[in-house]
Amino acid sequence: MKRVIILISILAVTLLSSLVISFVAEITVPRSLRDLSKYYIANTIIDTASPESVAAIVWDYRGLDTVYETLVLYLAIVGGLAIFTIKGGFPRGEPMGLTELSRNATKIIVLLIATVSAAIAFHGHLTPGGGFPGGSALAVATMLIIPVYSVNILLEKGITSTKLVAIRGFALTGLGLVALLPVVKGLEIVTNQKFYPGFLNGVVISGSISLYNLLEFLAVASGFTAVALYLSIPEELYKGEVRD
């Protein structure tokens, strides 16, 4: 009986609180926009050829800031990898991983994550998302493979930290070139529409914004995957190195 009373009380509180939120203490939604917001909503598409204000702010209006931020993150990852480096390369061993069921489920999940991450990155100049969230999502796929299949499977398939750092380096060089190329024509660094086309056969590509997103996607996915690889090195190995 006591149990039923408690359950009914929980149900009553849940229902009551939802009713209170809906009708009495209504959550206030702002009804007016600040001038700055109005400016971005009205002009983003004209200034940057992108309908997505956030992407336009990040990669165009304050593009130089983002390029430097990307550089800072790159240096942070390089620093991290330098700390975790061990002599004699990555230790290889027999792959163990989880059960057959987990592996089969993971195969499908990894494919779906890769698909969704590509959609996030490719639509970064049109809808919320972009290179960073897309790359982080793709890195989740590899982080899932490590416990389920073992890190050795990634190494056997040729996904080594050296290659990943090289991909990251290539992507960041590309990113730097996209930012610098307008200077050749006497334009400002990180110029978008005056140098890169906003539309291609009527399709919105938002000039440099889609290029930045694609390169950032590669850079973040490879960088985070490299970190995940290094973090899966057993602690004992480092202790051994310190003792030596």
Place this chain on the structure above:
Amino acid sequence: MIKYIVVGLLVFIVYITFAGSLSTYTVMTGLLVSTVLSIMSAKYLVVDEKKLFDLKRLLYAVYYFVKYMTIIEIKAHMDVVKRIINMDIDPGIVKVPVNVKSRYARLLVMGSITNTPGTVVVDEKNNYFYVNWIKVTTFEPVEARRIISEEFEYYAYKIFE
């Protein structure tokens, strides 16, 4: 070859659905992404291409999906709701034999058991699933299979074996 097309199509559908658009840009990038991912992954995902042509398997899959999401799920939910209110529970882990052999059939049975409230597959070993059951009525493996997974196995067999 057909496995690459089927995997590519699956990727393309997921891509388009997630992007929520059928614009030229989405379709073009979707085609690119589905081609790359299907080349990379189809060989790991599909072993027996012949099964992909079998219309009967597809119809069974659609029928099972609808039946599972409606009748089986609702029955399992209502059963657990009743048990929560009455505290009519006696949890424990039982050994359930699995007769289907193919990897996706086993995966479907595991997913079906876990997705219905009241039963969770916690491990698998030597053709047995170890199921955490909210109300253990029997520890006898064959009888437990009859109650927990017989129906799931029937459809998994028809779809994937």
